[in-house]
Amino acid sequence: MSTSATAIGVSPKRGVWGGGNEPLKASYGKLMMWFFLLSDIFTFAALLITYISIRVSFPVYAGPVESFVGSNEYWPVPELVFDAIPFIHGVHIPLAFVGLMTFILIMSSVTMVLAVEAGHRNDKNDVVKWLLWTLLGGITFLSCQAWEWSHFIHGTDGGSVITYVNNLGRVVTEAVYGANLSVNEYGPAAFAQLFFFITGFHGFHVTLGVFLLFLCFYQAAVGVYEKRGHYEMVEKIGLYWHFVDLVWVFVFTLFYLI
Amino acid sequence: MAMQENKSALEVEPRDEAKIKKIWKTAGILLLLTLVEFVFAFTLPRGxxxxxxxxxxxxxxxxxxxxxxxxxxxxxKPLFYSIIVPLIFLVWLVIALMREGSDIFLLRW
Structure with a gap:
């Protein structure tokens, strides 16, 4: 980055072996954030590719959209599962709510870049303002996800008749409402398991991000970074936050579109 | 030692409007691509x-x-490649696990 304020060279006490040099022209913290993100990319990729793998091992529902019923014999069509939005009960509005969630997360990523840009200019007021917007976006996204999970777990009014092995080890055929880790009304058990695990792991990352953002917002507001002489922490937390957005782009495509 | 002078007085630089405009343009592209995905999800046949x-x-x-x-x-550039190049392994993982998944499909159904 061609800016006047970076962490590099701020502390002349740190020698070449203490992080005082510039490997790859990036500061120690930024470099380590990138390598952490690379390892996190592999974690998420493994989870998402597992989703693809399990998904192709099941037949896909091929009938007409109107007559879709959930069954553990075939993989459901996402737009028929994720079709609810808050405060409007029992109406089929496919994918609108996740669309909103995606919009919120992308916008919070945009406000994060603006905060980083303001940090390069040492503009404390702008940094604080944009970090606050980002924080708001993150919290809104998490709230949306909480509703999404709650709806997924409680299910629809109708439910589905599913034949499965219950926890007493008997094969039963009964109406199932909502979802848990052993049976769900939408599709095979693996469908809900993967949904919980992958969106849950992503939500965990968002939660961590919100904590980091709050910390960053607080420190920027009380002038810690001003005293330090650079706003690099905003940049590092920004990298993490964009990564969370990046993962959501893939989760969105694989879970809700395909 | 130029950094030390910087330390005492942090000067607020003016906004670079071109840079900010580019950020919003990227945001627009991202939202547009998402919108296109939405339109396709409801208009094109699944396949x-x-x-x-x-x-x-x-x-x-x-x-x-x-x-x-x-x-x-x-x-x-070395940092760029050290992040991008390892992702090649994922290509292998996608191919291997999709093969695996479709073989399980054939065995089961």
Missing amino acids: ILLYAIFIALTIWKAKYIMMEFMHLGDEA
Whole structure:
């Protein structure tokens, strides 16, 4: 980055072996954030590719959209599962709510870049303002996800008749409402398991991000970074936050579109 | 030692409007690509072609996020490649696990 304020060279006490040099022209913290993100990319990729793998091992529902019923014999069509939005009960509005969630997360990523840009200019007021917007976006996204999970777990009014092995080890055929880790009304058990695990792991990352953002917002507001002489922490937390957005782009495509 | 002078008085630089405009432009592209995905989800028939379009658009979006928002393109080339090149392993993982999944499908049904 061609800016006047970076962490590099701020502390002349740190020698070449203490992080005082510039490997790859990036500061120690930024470099380590990138390598952490690379390892996190592999974690998420493994989870998402597992989703693809399990998904192709099941037949896909091929009938007409109107007559879709959930069954553990075939993989459901996402737009028929994720079709609810808050405060409007029992109406089929496919994918609108996740669309909103995606919009919120992308916008919070945009406000994060603006905060980083303001940090390069040492503009404390702008940094604080944009970090606050980002924080708001993150919290809104998490709230949306909480509703999404709650709806997924409680299910629809109708439910589905599913034949499965219950926890007493008997094969039963009964109406199932909502979802848990052993049976769900939408599709095979693996469908809900993967949904919980992958969106849950992503939500965990968002939660961590919100904590980091709050910390960053607080420190920027009380002038810690001003005293330090650079706003690099905003940049590092920004990298993490964009990564969370990046993962959501893939989760969105694989879970809700395909 | 130029940094030490910087330390005492942090000067607020004026906004670079061109830079900010570029950020909003990238945001517009990301939202547009998402909108296109939505339109396709409801208009095109489900199948390999649609899925391929979705994956391509997703990777395109990922490129914008990494290059424009995370500024990976502005980093030193060795850093750029040390992040991008290891991702080649994922190509293998996708191929291997999709093979595996479709073989399980054939065995089961």
